[in-house]
Amino acid sequence: MSPHHDYDAVRKDIAALLHMPDYDDGSAGPVFVRLAWHSSGTYDAETDTGGSNGAGMRYEAEGGDPANAGLQYGRAFLEPIKKKYPWITYSDLWTLAGVVAIKEMGGPDIPWQGGRTDLVDDSKVPPRGRLPDGAQGADHLRFIFYRMGFNDQEIVALTGGHNLGRCHGDRSGFEGPWVTNPTRFSNSFFKLLLQLDWQPRKMRSGNTQFVYVDPDAEEGEEPLMMLPTDMALASDPAFAPWVHRYAEDKELFFDHFSKVFAKLIELGIQRDAQGNVTNTDGSLGGYVSAPKKSDTPTGPPRARL
Incomplete structure (x- = not known):
């Protein structure tokens, strides 16, 4: 994670993006929170797979999970910010958007650190079925x-x-x-x-x-x-x-809630004493930012929750 990365500027632009009169109840905030949640909630402690590092939802194997239906809108809403700040990883952008949205909608401050890397292919995308099913008990x-x-x-x-x-x-x-x-x-x-x-x-x-x-x-x-x-x-x-x-x-x-949401978005993240993420992917390693994707939302039509 390079020191020149201006996360404060990204925070401000996310906050400015929240007001959307034509979407749902007039705010993109809730879908940003769900995006951060679902991108992190695939973590499996036993195998140390899944979680927010990697932004696997960019690939059909994860993004096409019916549990993620509707999140294509949240991802597309954030594309102008990705265009403005091409250095930021999707995995940082999605988790930061959730944290900013919660605060802007009257919620608590949630600790957040950057440095997540984006997967370079779908080989490490977690299997489907790891997210909650609202019809259960x-x-x-x-x-x-x-x-x-x-x-x-x-x-x-x-x-x-x-x-x-x-x-x-x-x-x-x-x-x-x-x-x-x-x-x-x-x-x-x-x-x-x-x-x-x-x-x-x-x-x-x-x-x-x-x-x-x-x-x-x-x-x-x-x-x-x-x-x-x-x-x-x-x-x-x-x-x-x-x-x-x-x-x-x-x-x-x-x-x-602040403590547990901070824990959620850090699941699977490994950091050194300075807070730098040590997770890598493939042969590239380091802070790998995936190329910008389309501004047009595409995704699964149905979800469990």
């Missing part, structure tokens, strides 16, 4: 997150990212936002999960989600939703205490 969550090295408390804290964004029926088979303000980071997800009367609803996709229909809602107003994995947090004996604590204490949630 507590056992599935543990299977996915324990593989990465997270514990029960960290699983609940990370799921608090559902304070942001929404599901899309044409991507995941689920539909709607979790909270009333999906572009503002808060602990509302946990409060609503515990306070509202969630009723199962079968979707056209065949999935079952849980919805709350406000009796005082105006005609055509979109109901809030929860995934089966969300509901599992409130009923599981080990997960539920953390749901209650985060619903009651926003500062505690922000503190724990």
